[in-house]
Amino acid sequence: MSQNSQAPRGEMVKIMLNGAEVQADPHWSLLEAIQFYGIDIPTLCHDEGLTPYGVCRLCVVEIGSGDKTKLVASCMHPVWEGLEVRTHSNRVIKTRKTILELLIARCPSSKKLQDMAALLELKEVRFEPLNDDCILCGLCVRMCEEQMGAKAIGFAGRGPERYITTPFDMNSEECRKCGACMYICPVVELRCQGPQAETVLCSGCINTEPVCAPDYGEAMCFMVPCLSCVKGPEDVK
Amino acid sequence: MKVISAKELEDLRNEILAGKDQDKPCIAVCGGPGCLANQCLEVRDAFVNEIAAKGLTDKVDVRTTGCHGFCERGPIALIYPQEIFYQRLSIDDIPEIIEQTIVNNKTIDRLLYTDDEAGQLVETEGEVPFYKKQMRLILGNNSKIDPHSIEDYIAIGGYSALVKVLGGMQPMDVVDEIKNSGIRGRGGGGFPTGRKWESTRNAQGDIKYVICNADEGDPGAFMDRSILEGNPHSVLEGMIIGAYAIGSNEGYVYVRNEYPLALKNINLAIKQAREAGLLGDNILGSGFGFDLKVNRGGGAFVCGESTALMASLEGKPGEPRAKYIHTSDKGLWDRPSNLNNVETWANIPLIINNGADWYSAIGTESSKGTKVFSLVGKINNTGLVEVPMGMTLREIIFDIGGGIPDGKAFKAVQTGGPSGGCIPESLIDLPVDYDRLTEVGSMMGSGGMIVMDEDTCMVDVALYFINFLMEESCGKCVPCREGLLRMGEILTNITEGRGRMEDLDLIQDLSEVLKDASLCGLGQTAPNPVMSTLKYFRDEYEAHIKDHKCPAGVCTELITYSIDADNCTGCGLCLKKCPAEAITGETKQPHVLDAGKCIKCGICYDVCKFDAVIKE
Ligand SMILES: Cc1cc2nc3c(=O)[nH]c(=O)nc-3n(C[C@H](O)[C@H](O)[C@H](O)COP(=O)(O)O)c2cc1C
Numbered sequence: 001m002s003q004n005s006q007a008p009r010g011e012m013v014k015i016m017l018n019g020a021e022v023q024a025d026p027h028w029s030l031l032e033a034i035q036f037y038g039i040d041i042p043t044l045c046h047d048e049g050l051t052p053y054g055v056c057r058l059c060v061v062e063i064g065s066g067d068k069t070k071l072v073a074s075c076m077h078p079v080w081e082g083l084e085v086r087t088h089s090n091r092v093i094k095t096r097k098t099i100l101e102l103l104i105a106r107c108p109s110s111k112k113l114q115d116m117a118a119l120l121e122l123k124e125v126r127f128e129p130l131n132d133d134c135i136l137c138g139l140c141v142r143m144c145e146e147q148m149g150a151k152a153i154g155f156a157g158r159g160p161e162r163y164i165t166t167p168f169d170m171n172s173e174e175c176r177k178c179g180a181c182m183y184i185c186p187v188v189e190l191r192c193q194g195p196q197a198e199t200v201l202c203s204g205c206i207n208t209e210p211v212c213a214p215d216y217g218e219a220m221c222f223m224v225p226c227l228s229c230v231k232g233p234e235d236v237k
Numbered sequence: 238m239k240v241i242s243a244k245e246l247e248d249l250r251n252e253i254l255a256g257k258d259q260d261k262p263c264i265a266v267c268g269g270p271g272c273l274a275n276q277c278l279e280v281r282d283a284f285v286n287e288i289a290a291k292g293l294t295d296k297v298d299v300r301t302t303g304c305h306g307f308c309e310r311g312p313i314a315l316i317y318p319q320e321i322f323y324q325r326l327s328i329d330d331i332p333e334i335i336e337q338t339i340v341n342n343k344t345i346d347r348l349l350y351t352d353d354e355a356g357q358l359v360e361t362e363g364e365v366p367f368y369k370k371q372m373r374l375i376l377g378n379n380s381k382i383d384p385h386s387i388e389d390y391i392a393i394g395g396y397s398a399l400v401k402v403l404g405g406m407q408p409m410d411v412v413d414e415i416k417n418s419g420i421r422g423r424g425g426g427g428f429p430t431g432r433k434w435e436s437t438r439n440a441q442g443d444i445k446y447v448i449c450n451a452d453e454g455d456p457g458a459f460m461d462r463s464i465l466e467g468n469p470h471s472v473l474e475g476m477i478i479g480a481y482a483i484g485s486n487e488g489y490v491y492v493r494n495e496y497p498l499a500l501k502n503i504n505l506a507i508k509q510a511r512e513a514g515l516l517g518d519n520i521l522g523s524g525f526g527f528d529l530k531v532n533r534g535g536g537a538f539v540c541g542e543s544t545a546l547m548a549s550l551e552g553k554p555g556e557p558r559a560k561y562i563h564t565s566d567k568g569l570w571d572r573p574s575n576l577n578n579v580e581t582w583a584n585i586p587l588i589i590n591n592g593a594d595w596y597s598a599i600g601t602e603s604s605k606g607t608k609v610f611s612l613v614g615k616i617n618n619t620g621l622v623e624v625p626m627g628m629t630l631r632e633i634i635f636d637i638g639g640g641i642p643d644g645k646a647f648k649a650v651q652t653g654g655p656s657g658g659c660i661p662e663s664l665i666d667l668p669v670d671y672d673r674l675t676e677v678g679s680m681m682g683s684g685g686m687i688v689m690d691e692d693t694c695m696v697d698v699a700l701y702f703i704n705f706l707m708e709e710s711c712g713k714c715v716p717c718r719e720g721l722l723r724m725g726e727i728l729t730n731i732t733e734g735r736g737r738m739e740d741l742d743l744i745q746d747l748s749e750v751l752k753d754a755s756l757c758g759l760g761q762t763a764p765n766p767v768m769s770t771l772k773y774f775r776d777e778y779e780a781h782i783k784d785h786k787c788p789a790g791v792c793t794e795l796i797t798y799s800i801d802a803d804n805c806t807g808c809g810l811c812l813k814k815c816p817a818e819a820i821t822g823e824t825k826q827p828h829v830l831d832a833g834k835c836i837k838c839g840i841c842y843d844v845c846k847f848d849a850v851i852k853e
Pocket residue numbers: 421422423424425426427428430450451452453454455538539540541542543544576577578579581582683757758759
């Protein structure tokens with residue numbers, strides 16, 4: 001969605017993406033720019049057709065330079081002239097892994113999360129599994145409201161007590177039983193029942209030999225979805 | 238009483254002052270939150286009735302005011318014009334005060350404050366050690382005015398800053414004055430106020446808003462409440478000036494729902510200001526118009542966060558959103574909006590009246606002016622204190638706060654609200670300003686100060702704040718919702734003896750993710766209580782984990798009680814009091830405590846007069 005509407009259409013801005021200067025449309029979100037250049041970063045609460053929500057925080061990237069860098073959710077962040085972005089710095093990778101660890105501990109049965117864990121080489125989940133079946137990404141809520149015009153579901157509760165429900169927790173008249181919410185739910189598909197189905201993490205099917213430079217904080221790498229390079233001692237925990 | 242020009246306001250002020258007899262006795266009874274809990278309204282009524290009974294109604298005024306600061310000593314009354322400070326009043330004292338002090342001009346020693354150090358009674362407020370070191374630019378007026386009277390505010394110079402601004406300052410001059418003063422926001426982040434005003438002023442849009450954040454959700458904090466209750470016009474005056482500088486004609490005051498008196502007083506102040514022509518169209522004939530609405534808070538701590546507050550004002554759930562586009566560009570209803578804290582607004586008239594140079598001479602290099610703190614916890618003088626930035630923690634806690642009760646040792650002070658850090662004894666000489674507090678792993682926040690003594694377990698403290706933040710988290714983003722839940726689990730395990738040394742690394746990882754990747758300030762600052770206690774009190778964490786001991790004797794799962802047969806006289810008191818029937822023994826014989834039955838309530842430990850019950 002366009003975030004930065006002040007700039008006139010058609011004029012591109014330059015951004016530094018993993019050390020390479022590239023052009024970006026100022027109406028793009030940072031995630032759109034990153035994806036345009038073929039770099040794969042994980043997202044969970046984002047969908048092209050829906051308003052960005054910025055809550056899973058898996059799409060974090062590091063922006064800025066020197067010691068003034070910070071992590072931002074790229075799906076919500078605008079692009080502007082001179083923006084410096086690193087999509088796979090050590091700090092980014094470590095943060096994504098811990099977030100995914102928290103998500104898998106909440107919802108270990110999801111295929112999508114397990115696949116992501118394999119890609120990110122998550123080796124360990126240090127929390128007790130909760131076996132919940134919703135990660136509160138809000139995609140279903142936005143889908144129902146924005147695409148189906150139904151507003152049949154929403155959030156209730158706060159903090160760890162937050163959950164998805166119908167108004168007043170009652171069977172909703174508004175629901176058209178269209179199934180769009182289930183279609184978009186990222187965790188509705190169950191993980192395969194492989195040899196270690198009862199463990200929190202499977203991650204058995206990934207080749208993890210390092211093949212490239214130890215990390216590519218400033219260099220450009222298009223080996224997606226490889227990521228076997230991000231295996232510095234502090235990355236794998 | 239509509240004033241349509243600066244001159245008319247001046248005339249009005251002179252008229253009010255001429256009508257006031259400066260020597261007429263006035264009894265200013267504190268009606269602040271602390272004193273209210275101590276029946277100050279009954280004391281106030283007793284004054285009124287006694288004065289009437291003595292036929293003195295025309296000769297003596299009684300004023301109900303906002304908090305005087307020294308809440309520990311409430312109910313408090315100041316007797317003007319001498320400024321005699323009477324404390325811990327009860328209704329039985331009132332006839333004597335009228336008889337002795339008002340009629341016969343004699344002070345009553347019993348009701349004065351005793352300066353223990355100097356070993357003498359002190360008569361006036363200014364001599365009380367609690368007040369001596371303070372600089373009460375904001376709070377000092379509370380005792381001088383009735384918050385329900387715009388005349389009182391005008392009499393002490395109120396709205397003269399507004400006159401100055403509308404009478405010849407260009408909006409940019411006002412912004413520059415605020416920028417040059419160096420004032421930073423008092424609500425949490427410490428963002429330079431002048432720069433915020435400038436951004437909002439420069440933002441594109443015809444309609445802009447100024448908003449006052451009076452949501453004050455920190456447990457134990459009541460500085461904003463006391464300003465709004467005690468001197469609402471000072472906040473209004475600041476907001477009108479800010480609106481003029483920014484180019485806004487509409488504003489909001491967002492008041493915490495649990496503050497009915499603050500709501501009442503600000504609503505009344507707005508009504509009075511409207512009637513006086515200080516709000517509405519064409520204020521003081523300047524052509525500038527501005528008006529305000531009051532909204533009740535959404536009832537959650539996170540509603541005080543700027544984007545959540547604006548969502549709540551729009552009638553949506555009070556949840557934060559990403560702030561990559563600043564609220565000064567797109568805030569309330571996507572229009573440029575300038576949000577400041579109550580105390581920030583209350584500082585504005587002072588800066589305009591006295592000038593940026595005067596203001597910036599107070600405080601430190603990076604932090605200007607005074608700051609109000611609510612001093613609570615294990616401290617003798619609980620209350621609200623206002624000190625120049627840069628005063629050391631030692632001065633605040635010991636000179637003003639009077640130190641720790643019961644001769645206990647100071648252990649740490651937590652500053653900045655629930656997501657502030659705990660600062661240890663070794664840093665007691667730290668000057669309090671925004672940057673120094675951040676450097677040591679805490680923050681200014683809105684000015685909470687919770688003092689802890691030697692009996693405090695720092696792991697337990699960290700757990701308490703994490704649980705508070707977890708419950709107050711909106712639950713929208715993963716790092717905060719899931720991270721705080723896990724942090725709480727880990728800390729609970731440690732306090733219950735199930736901790737592992739690896740947990741300390743896990744806490745570190747979680748803290749980094751919370752700080753780096755949370756959506757709003759709540760999650761971003763939430764690790765402070767844990768990280769600071771882990772940094773300064775790591776040995777306590779290790780004692781819980783490795784030795785299964787709580788050094789402060791707080792974590793019940795880790796303490797055991799037993800009876801030392803050598804000291805026990807067999808008096809039987811503990812046996813009688815124990816709710817679990819865990820103690821047995823014959824009279825005059827050493828008693829025995831059955832650890833299996835003991836529920837660790839600590840009653841036996843408290844009641845034994847012979848130190849025979851051992852807690853370890
Ligand atoms: C969780 C959270 C709660 C907050 N609560 C308050 C509050 O109760 N009052 C307040 O003035 N600021 C609060 N803030 C800070 C506001 O977001 C905002 O920074 C402030 O009101 C701006 O005013 P200032 O620049 O005058 O400080 C809170 C911030 C966070 C992250």
